[in-house]
Amino acid sequence: MSKASSPIKLEGLSKARGKRWDHLELLERIDASGSISAAATAMGMSYKAAWQAVESVNNLSHEPLVIRQPGGSSGGGTSLTEYGRRVVATYRRLEQEWAAVPEAVGRMMDDFDLYYRMNRRFDMQTSARNQFLGTVKAVKIGAVNAEVVVDIGNGAELAAIITNDSVEHLGLEAGSEVHALVKAQWIILAVDTGFKTSARNALAGTVVRCQEGAVNAEVVIELPGGKTIAAIITNESVKTLGLKVGGKATALIKASHIILAVPS
Structure with a gap:
């Protein structure tokens, strides 16, 4: 089955509403104003809620979508990275092309893969304040438990101890994409x-x-x-x-x- 007709990938499109679009609008407003405070005010969000949303999307992405600009005479600010602008543009293009699926998806398959991966990450709801997207670097199996080392980017790693049964249940192996959650x-x-x-x-x-x-x-x-x-x-x-x-x-x-x- 081709990527364009995959029912698993197309399923993600029907969920791309609600909270994720609030995040998307926040990113657009940050890009336009260069200020997270101005973006939050325009959306009726608290400054803290806006920063938590930004921190969440950054942690769930392999590359930062939003960066802080150093202070100085202009007082600094906040802006989207080039990767962040590409993610926003991809979401908006796919929203506009919704009525033309799957033909539109076939025309921009590379960006659809990016969209789908990001969309799946935001589908997960947990009570853990910290969520990191990473790649399994190594799995060391012991008698009962295993140590799973996760690369979360920029040289940072997290080592988790879980049961051998959990390793098998989650299908973890070197190269697997995984979320690391920490309260x-x-x-x-x-x-x-x-x-x-x-x-x-x-x-x-x-x-x-x-x-x-x-x-x-x-x-x-x-x-x-x-x-x-x-x-x-x-x-x-x-x-x-x-x-x-x-x-x-x-x-x-x-x-x-x-x-x-x-x-x-």
């Missing part, structure tokens, strides 16, 4: 990694958001390459660690706290 409450933050810990994973980056609540705070760290990871810690811990925007921090994650998932 924000499971992440330990450190500002000095000159000590040994039992955490298998350490992701170092720059604090880009630190929002305190009544008891806890959400701290968002930007990793090299543009992906982000969010942690929930106490306000007291924020003060003890001296965490602030622009400072360096490391997210420590136990391998047993990483959940792996693949599209059904």
Whole structure:
């Protein structure tokens, strides 16, 4: 069966509505205004919700769709990458060509594959604050459990410990595409990694958001390459660690706290 007539791929088109189009409009407005604050205001979204949406699409893409521009005399801003503009244009072209499927799909098959892969990623709904798209680098089978090493891009890796049965059930092997999920409450933050810990994973980056609540705070760290990871810690811990925007921090994650998932 050809790609253009594949019922599995065409099924994704019927789901491309609702929340994903909110993300798409947000990306378009960021591209037009150069400001995530202006884009959020125009859409009636909170600044935090807009940033969470941006962080989500960046983490679920092999390449960043949105980047922060350094400050300066102009105050900096936010913009789409060339890859991000291509993704937005692809979605819009496919929306316009909806009535002409499958003929239109056959004319732009390469971009349809890009569209379909992105669409499937946004179909998954979980309570985990952190979701990373990656590729399985290695699977080490033990007596009961296995260590699965996932490449999440730009030299960053996550090692997860899951059962051998789960490896078989998910069909994991080197080269497989997989989602790594981590709840924000499971992440330990450190500002000095000159000590040994039992955490298998350490992701170092720059604090880009630190929002305190009544008891806890959400701290968002930007990793090299543009992906982000969010942690929930106490306000007291924020003060003890001296965490602030622009400072360096490391997210420590136990391998047993990483959940792996693949599209059904």
